[in-house]
Amino acid sequence: MDLNEYLRRHLTTRTQYRTMRRQLLISIALCATAWSLGSVQAARAVESVNPSVPYYRTKGFSQRVALNFREVAIVSPDGNALVYLEGGSHFAAERKVLHIARLDAGNDWRSHPLAMGALWQFSDADRSVPAYGWASNSSGVWAATREKIGPDGINRSGLQPAFIALEDNSIQLFEPPRHAAGPLDGLLWADSNGLALARFGARGASYQPQRHDKNPTFAIIDARRGMVLDTLPFDVFKAISKEHYIANLDNAAATRLKNGKVRAVLLALNQWAVWTQGEPPRILLSPYSDPKERHNKIAISRDGSRLLVARQHCDGGYEDVSEHDALRRRPTTPPCKPVESVIAALHDLETGRQLWDVRATVYRKAQYPNPAISDDGRYALIGLPYKGSDLQIALISMNDGKIVQTFRSPGYALHSMGFLRGGRGVWIHGDGATDLYEHSAQSQ
Numbered sequence: 001m002d003l004n005e006y007l008r009r010h011l012t013t014r015t016q017y018r019t020m021r022r023q024l025l026i027s028i029a030l031c032a033t034a035w036s037l038g039s040v041q042a043a044r045a046v047e048s049v050n051p052s053v054p055y056y057r058t059k060g061f062s063q064r065v066a067l068n069f070r071e072v073a074i075v076s077p078d079g080n081a082l083v084y085l086e087g088g089s090h091f092a093a094e095r096k097v098l099h100i101a102r103l104d105a106g107n108d109w110r111s112h113p114l115a116m117g118a119l120w121q122f123s124d125a126d127r128s129v130p131a132y133g134w135a136s137n138s139s140g141v142w143a144a145t146r147e148k149i150g151p152d153g154i155n156r157s158g159l160q161p162a163f164i165a166l167e168d169n170s171i172q173l174f175e176p177p178r179h180a181a182g183p184l185d186g187l188l189w190a191d192s193n194g195l196a197l198a199r200f201g202a203r204g205a206s207y208q209p210q211r212h213d214k215n216p217t218f219a220i221i222d223a224r225r226g227m228v229l230d231t232l233p234f235d236v237f238k239a240i241s242k243e244h245y246i247a248n249l250d251n252a253a254a255t256r257l258k259n260g261k262v263r264a265v266l267l268a269l270n271q272w273a274v275w276t277q278g279e280p281p282r283i284l285l286s287p288y289s290d291p292k293e294r295h296n297k298i299a300i301s302r303d304g305s306r307l308l309v310a311r312q313h314c315d316g317g318y319e320d321v322s323e324h325d326a327l328r329r330r331p332t333t334p335p336c337k338p339v340e341s342v343i344a345a346l347h348d349l350e351t352g353r354q355l356w357d358v359r360a361t362v363y364r365k366a367q368y369p370n371p372a373i374s375d376d377g378r379y380a381l382i383g384l385p386y387k388g389s390d391l392q393i394a395l396i397s398m399n400d401g402k403i404v405q406t407f408r409s410p411g412y413a414l415h416s417m418g419f420l421r422g423g424r425g426v427w428i429h430g431d432g433a434t435d436l437y438e439h440s441a442q443s444q
Contacts, residue, residue, distance in 0.1 A: 053405040054379065054395065055426050055437035060410060061103045065432040071120065072130050072370070073429045076138040077421035079436050080104070081166055082429070083141050085120060085130060092118040092206065098132060098143055100166065103434060110169045114145040118206050119159055122188040122197070123267075125251040125295045129370060131159075133189040136421070140165040142189050142196075142223070145173075158183025161194075161223035175226040182213035184221075190264070191256035194224040197264045202234065220262045220277050229262070230277045237268045253300040253307065263304035265349065274349050276304070284352035287345075299371045299380070306355070306398075307347045310371045310382050314362060315341040336362045344371065344382045346401060356401030358394070360385050369416050373398065374423035381417050381426065393417055393428060410435040 065073075066086040073084035086097040094117045099109045120131050132143040144159040161174040176184045182201020189196045198221045201213030218232040254264040261277040270289035275281040288296055288309065297310040316337030338361050345357040368383030380396040384406070391409035396402070411430030418427055426437040 075427040078138040133192040190254040197254040
């Protein structure tokens with residue numbers, strides 16, 4: 001090979017290398033720009049309508065969320081906006097930040113510091129429904145705060161209901177309802193229009209100085225008017241000890257019935273209390289009395305007649321984890337013995353009777369998101385057991401519990417999911433990524 005040929009080839013190779021390097025740098029810059037702007041994801045194309053399944057994917061959004069994002073994200077009923085709570089350094093950190101943004105506005109978050117401490121969650125189950133939720137018309141978010149913070153921490157004030165408007169980012173504070181049992185220290189929005197399930201005098205340990213309220217009570221309140229509509233003493237649960245009231249409240253769900261009254265379901269130890277506003281509670285024995293199932297997730301149907309329970313349990317126990325490699329990092333929980341288990345079940349709230357169940361093989365106990373039921377009562381969403389990082393959601397028929405469609409999580413972790421208003425769509429959120437699905441008019 002002569003020198004001219006060598007130089008020509010060498011220069012061509014070097015030029016190609018420079019071109020490839022420049023293209024790589026441009027690609028990285030474009031990806032970084034797209035991520036920082038929270039642009040619509042281009043990696044997953046819009047799906048074509050498939051008449052064999054009820055929903056098809058129409059939009060995907062990507063937005064940056066706080067690094068310590070541990071709490072539940074919720075998409076507005078109209079599918080246009082998102083809210084999530086930045087939890088702070090730990091579960092009970094007093095100062096938290098509520099972030100709200102339109103999905104198509106990228107990272108244009110409107111942030112609201114809220115003093116909520118451990119009161120951001122109504123019950124004790126991991127990642128249960130939080131104390132914030134969208135108004136039914138998607139005009140804003142109902143939340144709460146407690147602003148009286150002294151130099152040593154929290155004074156003796158409880159929660160104050162608040163409404164944050166999406167349009168102008170304004171926040172309206174409401175006079176909290178009062179009760180002799182103690183301060184308002186728990187909220188679970190029943191219809192996201194100001195009606196809520198509440199607690200009074202039940203979280204004394206979260207105040208400074210600590211309170212010692214002796215007769216805590218559940219209540220149904222109207223936050224707009226600052227009124228207590230009905231109350232239910234904690235003693236409705238015979239087994240709850242007075243020293244650990246909240247620690248024994250596993251989970252709760254609430255809805256507003258067609259007649260305007262609130263119906264709530266409270267799960268504690270081995271009992272379910274089905275409580276309708278203005279009526280005495282109906283106590284049912286829990287079919288999930290094993291203490292290991294206290295973090296099961298629940299959802300109540302819009303008409304208040306049925307309760308969907310998503311289980312988080314290894315029915316076959318756990319596999320032994322090999323210790324042969326001392327340098328190998330062990331998983332946070334050992335794998336389950338792979339046996340077919342009931343992963344979700346629907347119950348009639350009049351009798352507690354199981355109507356149907358969904359079975360699958362569970363390979364590892366995982367933090368599945370809260371289940372959801374569509375407004376029209378046709379479908380439900382549950383998280384599926386998975387191997388590795390393959391996160392999937394199942395669309396379930398509420399008639400018989402059959403899986404009619406599956407969805408993949410848009411992010412590395414599956415944080416939340418739900419239905420759009422009237423069941424016309426599905427939303428799925430994980431790690432700042434949100435996918436929207438619309439109902440196919442061609443499906444049956």
